[in-house]
Amino acid sequence: MATEVLPDDRALRTGRRERVLAHMEAHDLDALVLGRGANIRYVTGAGGLLWNAGTHPFFPACVVVRETGSIHLLSTWDEGIPDDIPHENLYPLSWNPANYVKVIRGIPGTATARRVGSDASNPTIAQMLASCFPAAELVDGETALRAARRIKTPEEVTALRHAIGVAETSLAKALAELRPGVTEGELSGALLEAAAAGGVTTPATQEVVWRTSREHRWRLVDDGGRIGAGDLVAFTAGVVADGYIGEVGRTWPVEGGNQQAVESLYRRWDELWALLADACRSGAQASDLLAAYDTAGESLPPMPVARGIGLGFDPPVVTSGLPATAAEERLEPGMVLSVTGYVWQEGVGAVLGREAVLITTEGPELLTTSPLWRP
Template identity: 60%
Template structure:
């Protein structure tokens, strides 16, 4: 079966592009030079090659505010939208000066006053002024973050495949959960189900682990035993968008009284956190949910934005203590994480993908239990 690489649907890429151009105007950016793959897909709608690890910055995409023109680094036009003509494509080059020569000939490069980049390296910090001789180089990432933080209706719909695949992956791992099974087998079951659903790229590294009965933040190693509390966490990257879901289950016999009480604490915490997801509410309300139910804050973010990768905001005790907090807006999508622990029993970890609407929170992930 042949698979054709297609650009994102017109309404999806147009809606995103309009937001990016609006933020370029708000941040007074004449030209935006992008190197981060999520930002490039956001403005172009062209699927990007996924690789493990990080990439060094390079001028892979250029957006001109005055005309809305987009220039894209691509060796061919497969998956490139029609509105980005072949004359606006430029090829790969090992020599950075070759790329600088390309940038020099972009309409408006010679007269641009402010040029933003979403990242930079010392090499391109020295070379880009040659391409934009009259421009001040500034940080363009805030403009892209602002554009991406609130999702369009088309983006919410585009997250559907990732949500469905993540739910299926978790359900497949749950079906294999029993005494004697290994964490690796559980992870394999989840990844196999995701691949069968058309997604071979997980969005998160860990899938299954036995929670420790001796320490709140440690994991046990070895095969699953009866009575263990096992966390299953699945993230899927489909069509560029990320969805995450996590649940914890007790293995073997039905949960005893102490374990049921722990699961009850988890439900109370997650209910408080979901209730805190409303437009205009401060992000610190998600931290306050832990305090409200008497649970200690975990050493990980309790929420982070989802979209084409990870988007703002990131909500954690560390950022809050540093005075960094935000307000939630309708249209945001968050991965909301709750964790409770009891010595001698283990921990209960839960994560949901939550869409903040005008009327409050809409939980997008299913419940395989």
């Protein structure tokens, strides 16, 4: 397995840059100043510590100039930097904002920029950017980045398929260990070990394996985590492979429960999923995914029913807490959604299934291939 730091494939990063420049033009942005890790990787193709814990203050780590198409990147070394970003376009980290002002003002095209977008800011940075771009109006640049990232290029779909494949292999390894007496922690460990064997050591989700509650629709069971007869065990395998999120969710029953009740619950999930899949149509409102639960007679879950996936989580986010936002969103070809079906029955537990769906003009295409439990 290669251990050197490598940039994203040329075709992958080129397609993304073309989308960014097109949306800069559509949003009338002469320059972009970026500080968010996923946005920087999307534009540059340079890897980094995008998924480490904690928060980070905003600083101008990347500058894109539309007129020239040039990218300037904060980096003190060349390792992992794509060869189409020359060494002279790199600038070092500094604690002195005046140094950033000097660097950015020296970039060709910044002095005459009329509109400059930034994906985040704070009062100090706003003052600094005003000095960097003396003739420009400073605006929200995240809108243009979200518009670019919501539609995946063919190369991005390939990257997502790879990430999903790692997640599904990991899921299969964990399912093979499911039996009465094993703990949630042991199953989670088997899943994460399999992901690491596949070259991925960064999980995309915090919860990996849990027994669904027979007493409460959403609550986790908190009694030591040992799997017992009749439990319905949910697995959410999520990985970050080369920056892209791959996810799959499955629920598996442990022998010893009420077989008839379990089968009935899975039939309810099948009926719900048929409605969710039908809602994943090009041109449909994202709120149709929420309506699918109502049509099926199921309660909306607390987690998002659907969310865009890519280099992190992309638009849209379809959740019961944001119905107006979902009503404003239209599904478009090229969007990739992580869609969740969730049904629960008192005394039995819950069935959670999560699929990655590519929106196409011909209809939804499942990117996940893991089998569902069947009696």
